[in-house]
Amino acid sequence: MRPSMELSRSRKDFHATTIGSSYFHASIDERWLLKTKGDEVSSCLDGRSIFLVGMMGSGKTTVGKILSEALGYSFVDSDKYVEQVMGGASVDRIFSQCGESFFRDYESEALRRLSLMPQQVVATGGGAVIRPINWEYMKQGVTVYLDVPLDALAKRIAAVGTESRPLLRFESGDAYTKVFVGLFTLSKKRGPSYASADVTVSVLDLARSLSVEDISDITPTAIAIEVLVQIEKYLRGDNVSTRMLP
Numbered sequence: 001m002r003p004s005m006e007l008s009r010s011r012k013d014f015h016a017t018t019i020g021s022s023y024f025h026a027s028i029d030e031r032w033l034l035k036t037k038g039d040e041v042s043s044c045l046d047g048r049s050i051f052l053v054g055m056m057g058s059g060k061t062t063v064g065k066i067l068s069e070a071l072g073y074s075f076v077d078s079d080k081y082v083e084q085v086m087g088g089a090s091v092d093r094i095f096s097q098c099g100e101s102f103f104r105d106y107e108s109e110a111l112r113r114l115s116l117m118p119q120q121v122v123a124t125g126g127g128a129v130i131r132p133i134n135w136e137y138m139k140q141g142v143t144v145y146l147d148v149p150l151d152a153l154a155k156r157i158a159a160v161g162t163e164s165r166p167l168l169r170f171e172s173g174d175a176y177t178k179v180f181v182g183l184f185t186l187s188k189k190r191g192p193s194y195a196s197a198d199v200t201v202s203v204l205d206l207a208r209s210l211s212v213e214d215i216s217d218i219t220p221t222a223i224a225i226e227v228l229v230q231i232e233k234y235l236r237g238d239n240v241s242t243r244m245l246p
């Protein structure tokens with residue numbers, strides 16, 4: 001067990017240490033802090049599941065997997081769940097052959113079933129927030145909004161392609177610009193819905209608090225730790241554990 005002074009380190013120090021020493025690979029320090037915070041928050045959650053919401057590319061799937069390990073929870077990606085129910089048909093194929101409304105019906109049923117299970121971290125699809133019934137299901141747990149600037153989302157998605165994101169499909173032209181325009185249009189419609197989440201983690205605010213210039217230097221693990229810090233704050237009604245805060 002590390003000396004307790006590790007836990008007295010301020011959030012800025014702790015984040016900066018881990019980000020300073022590791023851009024894309026979680027440092028030992030980061031992994032240890034993640035597990036320590038995960039154990040603390042898991043006991044506060046008392047079995048309640050976590051539903052991650054946010055735009056396409058915001059990191060729901062990536063951060064969700066890290067969170068589930070830290071909490072000792074199962075991880076489920078609701079898109080993958082729907083694909084399994086549909087006999088392995090891809091999201092893209094469901095959209096093209098059955099239409100978006102059909103997909104949304106299966107997405108709602110997936111969220112209804114998942115809301116009945118304890119100790120899950122659920123990475124929802126970016127459009128889960130548009131149906132009120134989905135919020136009824138997700139509010140059985142704790143909802144967390146990953147708020148990431150459109151520029152970063154467009155860069156991430158342009159880098160991996162829109163295979164599983166038919167709503168951002170584009171025929172030709174500059175990938176980044178096409179994706180940015182698509183995300184911008186969707187974000188205008190959905191912005192208020194995301195704000196209904198119990199907890200919001202703004203990656204921009206996190207970067208600013210750590211004096212990190214480029215938000216792509218904020219690792220998925222650092223974001224997962226911030227999610228845990230904010231969940232604890234939410235569950236304890238702002239009497240957040242001071243052990244990792246200034």
Ligand SMILES: Nc1ncnc2c1ncn2[C@@H]1O[C@H](COP(=O)(O)OP(=O)(O)O)[C@@H](O)[C@H]1O
Pocket residue numbers: 054055056057058059060061062063123156157160216218219220223
């Ligand atoms: N903090 C991060 N920094 C850099 N790239 C990230 C980060 N989080 C996610 N990504 C990348 O962005 C892309 C989308 O992430 P993903 O988890 O699939 O998002 P979502 O499930 O919200 O659509 C993936 O290629 C992933 O590796």
Ligand SMILES: O=C(O)C1=C[C@@H](OP(=O)(O)O)[C@@H](O)[C@H](O)C1
Pocket residue numbers: 054055056057060061079091124125126127128164165166167
């Ligand atoms: O925003 C959306 O409407 C969608 C987001 C996708 O999930 P990700 O947010 O994981 O990309 C997937 O559910 C589908 O392409 C629709």
Ligand SMILES: [Mg+2]
Pocket residue numbers: 060061077079123124125
């Ligand atoms: Mg996803």
